[in-house]
Amino acid sequence: MSTATAAPKGAAAAAATKTARRTNRSTNVMRGGNPWIYFIALIVVAFSLGPVLYGVISGFRTNGDLIRNPSGLPDPWVLKNYSGILSDSNFWRYTLNSTVIALITTALVVICGVMAAYPLARYKFKGREGIYTIFVAGLLFPATVGVIPLFILIRDLNLSNTWWGIALPQAAYALPLTVVILRPFLQAIPNELEEASQLDGASRLGFFWRILLPLSGPGLVTVGVLAFVGSWNAYLLPLLLLLGDNKTLPLGVADFSAEHSTDIAGVFAFTSLAMIPALIFFLAMQKRIVSGLQGAVKG
Amino acid sequence: MIDVADEATAQMGAPASPATSNPTVPVAGRASARPATGRSAGRRGSGPFRKGLEITLFVAPALALLGLFVVVPIARAVQISFFKWKGYGDFERFVGLDNYRRVLENPEFIEAFQHNMIIVVASIAIQLPLGLAIALLLNRKMRGQGILRTIIFVPYVLSEVIAGVIWYQMFVPNEGIIDTVLSSVGLSGPKQGFTGSLEWALPAVIAVLTWKYLGMAIILFLAGLQGVPEELYEAAQLDGASWWQIQRRVTIPMLGPTLRTWAFLSMIGSLQLFDMVWVLTGGGPANATSTMATFLVQQGTQRSNYGIASAASVILFIVALVMALLYQRFIMNRDNTATVVRRKKVSR
Incomplete structure (x- = not known):
């Protein structure tokens, strides 16, 4: 399998440069840790997940609760919607x-x-x-x-x-x-x-x-x-x-x-x-x- | 497996490895391989016939599927578009281009076409800067990076039907969560709800589309950013460039091919938009959110105007084709030749 020899050589070289890059990375401007970045990340997460979570949580509501209070947490939490679908x-x-x-x-x-x-x-x-x-x-x-x-x-x-x-x-x-x-x-x-x-x-x-x-x-x-x-x-x-x-x-x-x-x-x-x-x-x-x-x- | 692929690309991208350090080697290798196969035809069992057979056998199944289920139906659609046909019996009433005339003169279709164009432009105008900004900010080592990328991907994974049903419920006037939240801060949405109001329905559709597809843009841009060689950042830093200068002068130009390909895919998707609109508004109210696709499905399934529907579908295809060709001609063609050279130069 001389075909394989080319790959490991390249792989070793690539791996070496990769680790070198990683260590460099921690000292350059691309470093994280800025609280603003986490804030923006949080907004993106809320934006992406919000509607999905809203759908999942609303499945635990009663219909009356859904009309009275659509933006709060379910009160009471009920399983009957999900169990009804599953059966x-x-x-x-x-x-x-x-x-x-x-x-x-x-x-x-x-x-x-x-x-x-x-x-x-x-x-x-x-x-x-x-x-x-x-x-x-x-x-x-x-x-x-x-x-x-x-x-x-x-x-x-x-x-x-x-x-x-x-x-x-x-x-x-x-x-x-x-x-x-x-x-x-x-x-x-x-x-x-x-x-x-x-x-x-x-x-x-x-x-x-x-x-x-x-x-x-x-x-x-x-x-x-x-x-x-x-x-x-x-x-x-x-x-x-x-x-x-x-x-x-x-x-x-x-x-x-x-x-x-x-x-x-x-x-x-x-x-x-x-x-x-x-x-x-x-x-x-x-x-x-x-x-x-x-x-x-x-x- | 991923590491294996990395090796492959790393080798391509880093001509520092001995085998490729001389740029003429691969070319020479290719050139000499060809006559060699001819000479040792017995051993490799090749020769032009065998090669042709291999190509045919490999490409045939895909082409057969494509032909039978994509090309033939579309050819039939073209045929039907020249007839007045209600879905049964033979094609008898040949009407020439009359269906096309009726579609193009139909104000409903013109409106639908305009909506498609608005969505094409709005999708790119909103998602490109927003997605790029977020990708640039998130392109760094940070805690929770993996989970963040996973979460960003969630809306894209959902079917448009499921996303549409959830958003439809959120947009319900008065009792839906959006109206509830608005009224809790003293605002109020339109009386008929966002999806029921003439001026708000299209912006609402665009908002939901942004929600669903922004994550895909971010993920693609982040992936593209991984391909920018680290050495460039280091060199720029050594030269004293600030973070912003690095993004503007190094990162964004290097991301060009990714951005152009993404915009192309976004454009094609916007032209073909159907599912989301169908679930969210059904094209209404009063066709305020109709697209070319909802127009032709309505004509075909609800009014049985198959001739009209087919003519509209052919027009939709031609519009997509012309826009794609123009895009390829004027925007994408820079990538096909220039960037390969540029990328090689840069990584050297």
């Missing part, structure tokens, strides 16, 4: 639909996306920029543009009101961003690694499997999480394509808030529970997403 079979049905659809979408996006990005990033061939432009142009197609014909197409494919019927188009709409993010990511992998693997007799496919895929893990996680959350949060396509038992959580939230317009506390409870899974999943992955997006935006 609602529709809620679990919607959650299952959202989960399965998001998983299928994510798998399709990651597999097709990295496969397409690989030649676009590392092969030289005629028409490469042309194909890449197709994906970039894809960024401009909102689902809204083709939604009526899409509805007819899905019906003709006998996929109406099924998990695949929503996952396939969603994956297609997520692919452009995936390729646009992954391409610079794959391009950034040093040519020396590819040359070294060639010297060791690996084919381009071998390079793809053994070196490129493992190295692009963070990028794949980024696009995977973006696809998952995109699917989890999607509204327009499910709104037009899914009915009854196959509805996803955003549709459920919208339906619930329309049907129970007098039970505002219940609406808040439903909304809060619906946002938890994506919130936890996304925030757990946050660091990787940022490192992946960084590559895309710089490129």
Whole structure:
């Protein structure tokens, strides 16, 4: 594995300069500790979290309390809104639909996306920029543009009101961003690694499997999480394509808030529970997403 | 895994490592690799045919998905836009460009288009300076940095439907929390509530959009700031630059590509805005918050004017395409060639 030797050398050098930078950092103007900075950070936190916390806390109120005193803390705290939603079979049905659809979408996006990005990033061939432009142009197609014909197409494919019927188009709409993010990511992998693997007799496919895929893990996680959350949060396509038992959580939230317009506390409870899974999943992955997006935006 | 990626970028960015210190080496490596593959075709099993096959197999699934579920429906939308069609039966009544004329002469569509433009400009005009200022201030070692970044990200993660439902309840006149807080300090919102008032509904939508997307801007800018080489700060400090001078002369110019890419994504998102408006106001009151997307969904699903809806969707696409091309031509093109060179020079 002489391919690996290039990396550790560079890594050691990078690590060395990194630690050097860190020690320098504590003595320069970029240092924190200024109370104003913490004050501003606090405002940003309150601004970001306020509405979310308001929703979650309001789920613990009674409806009477919500009308009398919407800005204070709940009095009394009640669990019945949340327990009511949790024992609602529709809620679990919607959650299952959202989960399965998001998983299928994510798998399709990651597999097709990295496969397409690989030649676009590392092969030289005629028409490469042309194909890449197709994906970039894809960024401009909102689902809204083709939604009526899409509805007819899905019906003709006998996929109406099924998990695949929503996952396939969603994956297609997520692919452009995936390729646009992954391409610079794959391009950034040093040519020396590819040359070294060639010297060791690996084919381009071998390079793809053994070196490129493992190295692009963070990028794949980024696009995977973006696809998952995109699917989890999607509204327009499910709104037009899914009915009854196959509805996803955003549709459920919208339906619930329309049907129970007098039970505002219940609406808040439903909304809060619906946002938890994506919130936890996304925030757990946050660091990787940022490192992946960084590559895309710089490129 | 992240560290691995860092190595990769570190190697790219730091040509001090022996392999890349000579700028001609990578070029020469590439050039010599090509004929070499030709000569040792047997060993690598390559050659142009094999390479073409690999490219085709790798790109085909993505292109097939894109073609079937994005391009074909849009082509159909273009087709439908030339017919008067109510959603059933064959296309019989070909009306040429009449649908387009009717859309472009429709005051509701013009209004919706103007709202889109206002949202495009307002999103960038509000989020760019605000996000940049916050990112610059937070770009330092401080306690709780990780959790801070996580919290900033929260609104972005929520679906627009969920955010819309929560904000809708907060905007409820009199009993909603916003009116309650306002009246406790002696102010009062509009009688119909912010989302129900003609002059306040659009600002309310923009405010909610700012809440939802500002965090994303901050996170992207912070990520971009990580890419500014530390040596630049050190050099500037040695030269006696103040914090503000460093930000203005070093950091913000180095952040250019990030800012331009963010603004591009923001623009495209604003043009396609649908979910938030649909949940928050439904495009109302009296179309005060309609967007091109809500217009075409209303025409399509509620009035079954599929021809009109399709024409509107094609116009929406053309508007987005023209704006994107202009943006790429006049703003982004600086990045594609110039910055790579500049970045390399700088890190040397």
